[in-house]
Amino acid sequence: MPTESNHDIRAHEQDLLRLLEFNPQQGYIGLGGRRVMLMRSETFEGQRAELIEELGAERARSLYSRLGYADGTRDAGLAQQQRPDAALDEAFLVGPELHAVFGMAAVETVTIKTGDQQQSFYGEFLARGSIEADAHQKVYGLAPEPVCWMQSGYASGFASAFVGSPILFREVECMAMGDEACRLVGKPLAAWREQDPDAAYFHPLEFVNRFEPAEIQAETSDVEAALGQRVVGISAAFSLIMSRLKKVAPTQATVLLQGETGVGKEVFAKTLHRVSANPDGPFVGVNCAALPADLVEAELFGVERGGFTGAVNSRPGRFERADGGTLFLDEIGTLSFSAQGKLLRALQEREIERVGGTETRPVNTRVVAASNIDLFQAVEEGRFRRDLYYRLSVFPLQIPPLRERKEDIPLLMEYFRQKYTARHGIAAIGFTPQAVAGLMNYQFPGNIRELENMVERGVILAAGASLIGLHDLLGESELQQYLLTSKFDESSEQGPMERFTALLSADVEALPDIKQMERVLIDLALQKSGGNLAAAARLIGLTRRQFAYRVAQGASPGN
Incomplete structure (x- = not known):
């Protein structure tokens, strides 16, 4: 052509x-x-x-x-x-x-x-x-x-x-x-x-990106609960994870989910259970880091009456409660060596013994483990059992951080908007273009959990307005992080001072509008203050809140 x-x-x-x-x-x-x-x-x-x-x-x-x-x-x-x-x-x-x-x-x-x-x-x-x-x-x-x-x-x-x-x-x-x-x-x-x-x-797969209200209402009357269990994304990294998850779901293989804090490991675990061979079985989740060290074994494997001081009744542990379904062990790297040994036996033999008991109880429980630390490195450092690591990592899935799947951010924003407008009964029909562009440039150290919190805050702050702006989404800590990780306008061959001088000396017939002046002035203040919001605000006679609002509105570095 x-x-x-x-x-x-x-x-x-x-x-x-x-x-x-x-x-x-x-x-x-x-x-x-x-x-x-x-x-x-x-x-x-x-x-x-x-x-x-x-x-x-x-x-x-x-x-x-x-x-x-x-x-x-x-x-x-x-x-x-x-x-x-x-x-x-x-x-x-x-x-x-x-x-x-x-x-x-x-x-x-x-x-x-x-x-x-x-x-x-x-x-x-x-x-x-x-x-x-x-x-x-x-x-x-x-x-x-x-x-x-x-x-x-x-x-x-x-x-x-x-x-x-x-x-x-x-x-x-x-x-x-x-x-x-x-x-x-x-x-x-x-x-x-x-x-x-x-x-x-x-939809990469039939169970992905299904969060439109009409679709959910066709499946369940509890729309809010269903919205908390959806996986959302369209990036290549996300699609690869979902393809592998679909392959392992019908099996009984143990799955190890690894990734940074906030990437949504429990949501992936629930999705795995939902598309498994036993979706009607129980899904039992436990945060291993939240269990007292002396009660870990009783919580996982159960206890017989008199098994330890204060055990006045026999009760099943998480393995038994998840029988016929899925047991999700989050932050598994925090377990003691003693608990790791008993967990290894349960995985190998598919049977457990309650604390204080002698009876062996068979369990048909699929285990999905998760960790936000590198378990292989923990093995090398002697902090995690090597044999348990290899037993858990039959099918490892590394969930990428949000900064590596930025194409998913607009979809996730819309998903959380629908979730929290439904929860709080607040009408907000969407986001401003500046809000989407701003979050696409943000690094999200807290991953999807941080994005979810931002959108919930935005829905609440935008009450009465139809669109959620960037200033509604970014709190002070996120705004500071945004400024630290954003770049000043490097597309221009001039720095803020040169741009400001050029605007002031422009021909009277071609004066810039006030937005241009404001953006250059804010860039200049941020440059002189090294990105410190309070100091930059003082330089141009604004309060920190007023200055932060203008930055979030769009007069910000690289925007």
């Missing part, structure tokens, strides 16, 4: 081309700090055809849709950074322009309506020269239905992350069907569902 010369490219696309970096000596091509690669169209054509033949058209479509969605989510953050002062409609066009830069298709805007409320979003685009349509036609000829799956997924992911609410783009015309161009129409997910479309292609 012929390309436009640089002279023909619109001026506002030049900023995107400047993001491209070619370094043949290092074997590196980059776009906006992310590594990319060139792929021949014949290679893509062969890859796509083989996936369709191996997986079937439905699974291949789901895979390509999710890959496109994740890519669009990442590019939405880039759009906010590249054009922070542009009107919402103009900044939104970064998505279609990036799609063209990557050689996927030349995109023409038919109409775009972002509006003040997410529920009024409407977008319609024409894509000409689609590489997906071309690849499909070369192998299969004319298609009976639209085939530009990555393109639809990309548009959906970009719009959802950019607007701050779930947006679904559907391809209603396709060049592979003989149409002149591919036509994509995007509307809020709720608006499509009124027409009963099939949005299932964005």
